[in-house]
Amino acid sequence: MTCAINPLLSFPSSFIGNPKSDFVNISTTFGVMTFLVTIKDNALSNRYEEAGTMSELQVGLAERSYPIIIEKGYLSEIGKDLLERNIAKRFAVISDDRVAGLYGTVLMDSLKQAGLKAELITFPHGEANKTLETIAQLASKLAQLGFDRNDAVIGFGGGVTGDIAGFLASSYMRGIEFVQVPTTLLAQVDSSVGGKTGVDIPEGKNLVGAFYQPKAVYIDISVLQTLPQQELLGGLAEVIKYGVIRDQDFFVFLKENREKILALDPTLITRTIHTCCRIKADVVSEDEREGGVRKILNYGHTIGHAVEGASDYSLIHGLAVAIGMVAAAKLATLNGLLAQSDMERIVSLLQDYQMPIEVPAELDRERIKRYLLTDKKAVGGKVYYILPDSIGSTQITAEITEEQVDLVLG
Numbered sequence: 001m002t003c004a005i006n007p008l009l010s011f012p013s014s015f016i017g018n019p020k021s022d023f024v025n026i027s028t029t030f031g032v033m034t035f036l037v038t039i040k041d042n043a044l045s046n047r048y049e050e051a052g053t054m055s056e057l058q059v060g061l062a063e064r065s066y067p068i069i070i071e072k073g074y075l076s077e078i079g080k081d082l083l084e085r086n087i088a089k090r091f092a093v094i095s096d097d098r099v100a101g102l103y104g105t106v107l108m109d110s111l112k113q114a115g116l117k118a119e120l121i122t123f124p125h126g127e128a129n130k131t132l133e134t135i136a137q138l139a140s141k142l143a144q145l146g147f148d149r150n151d152a153v154i155g156f157g158g159g160v161t162g163d164i165a166g167f168l169a170s171s172y173m174r175g176i177e178f179v180q181v182p183t184t185l186l187a188q189v190d191s192s193v194g195g196k197t198g199v200d201i202p203e204g205k206n207l208v209g210a211f212y213q214p215k216a217v218y219i220d221i222s223v224l225q226t227l228p229q230q231e232l233l234g235g236l237a238e239v240i241k242y243g244v245i246r247d248q249d250f251f252v253f254l255k256e257n258r259e260k261i262l263a264l265d266p267t268l269i270t271r272t273i274h275t276c277c278r279i280k281a282d283v284v285s286e287d288e289r290e291g292g293v294r295k296i297l298n299y300g301h302t303i304g305h306a307v308e309g310a311s312d313y314s315l316i317h318g319l320a321v322a323i324g325m326v327a328a329a330k331l332a333t334l335n336g337l338l339a340q341s342d343m344e345r346i347v348s349l350l351q352d353y354q355m356p357i358e359v360p361a362e363l364d365r366e367r368i369k370r371y372l373l374t375d376k377k378a379v380g381g382k383v384y385y386i387l388p389d390s391i392g393s394t395q396i397t398a399e400i401t402e403e404q405v406d407l408v409l410g
Helices: 072-084 098-114 133-146 157-172 186-189 219-224 229-246 248-256 256-261 266-286 294-296 301-310 317-334 342-354 365-373 402-409
Strands: 054-059 068-072 090-096 117-123 152-157 177-182 196-203 202-210 217-219 385-390 393-397
Touching: 054 342, 068 072, 068 385, 072 217, 072 301, 090 098, 090 133, 090 157, 098 117, 098 152, 098 219, 098 266, 117 133, 152 157, 157 177, 157 186, 157 196, 157 202, 157 402, 177 186, 186 219, 186 266, 186 294, 186 393, 196 248, 196 256, 196 385, 202 301, 202 402, 217 365, 219 266, 229 248, 229 266, 229 294, 229 317, 229 342, 229 385, 229 393, 248 256, 248 266, 248 342, 256 266, 266 294, 294 393, 301 317, 301 385, 301 402, 317 342, 317 385, 317 402, 342 385
Parallel strands: 068 217, 090 117, 090 152, 152 177, 177 217
Antiparallel strands: 054 068, 196 202, 385 393
16 A cells, blocks of 8 residues: 655555455444554555655564555445455444544445455444443344454444444453544544543543454544544544654744645644544554653543543544643643643644643533543552643653642642
8 A cells, every 4th residue: 555645754554465355335323433554563654655655664563563544535445455454254343423424335345346245233323332231232233243352343433433342342252353444533543542441430531441453444534524523623533642742843844834734734634634644653663552752642631531531422532632641731730740832832733623621611620630530540549641842742640640630630
């Protein structure tokens, strides 16, 4: 595969294949979207050709490495690639009802034309359905349809779908292969890459799940054209996160190209997605199971998840993370880690992209703090925060007082 990019930025890319796939055009009752990201050995090599709207990367995890393929219009080509990779003989396409209605026919036709067998299984959209009950319903459907260990799952949709499909694949028959086909910007730049899967329980977000890597990630930027504005902004919050934690030049790029990125300029959005996937693939290949450096990917998520939960998920994930990033930047400044000027740059960029920067006044602050204590990074009752110490660099600390948290929550 080849990729087109803006030559001002070089992107790591390398493609590895180990296909196994089968699809047949059949639909049922459950749904979601995902995208392909190629992950390979512990090396990320650059490969970007000037077509403007295509690229490839590798996530380096030795024998479990996989590719990320980013290309405009690639949804109709996925069947061919899956056939070449020989990932499975049959696929369960897991999608939510919205994504299935918009793009299900395109993906299923692609699989059918490649001679692959597939079933389209949908579930009701929304974070409220990211539950163990949904997993049980989907697993029952797979069993009823006769799926076995030689078959595979495709997560086709946004972050909720990818998390559900991945966890389903990790647990059905103690683990079958799966592929990500993300359809939201947030899923394309973040949740489809790295193998985090799981569901929510009343006590907190993503508290039940598994690390389970896909065999490939396919990203078609064309599907972003139908993404609601709020969902686009939510994805862009995760995009900005990467600039803050790891790449100052990318932070500047996002500032200088805001209008074209918001307009989904094909070349710039491809470059943006590629850069985010490169950073995440690099971090994941260093620390797959979040024992160290991978924790920096949670910048903005500690308070963001708490705010999201306290809103009963009426506030979408990405926008909650934007609020969390501002809160973390303010905590960093309060603790002398981050210059006031850099904190203001972070706030300014989020505002430029029309994102919320303050915790909604109507949310119960005590409830937010209770959610903080159930954060997955909390150890021994201590909550760990990822705080920037400059644009492009972060620290992890538990030395944050309740008074400081109260101050940034407002």
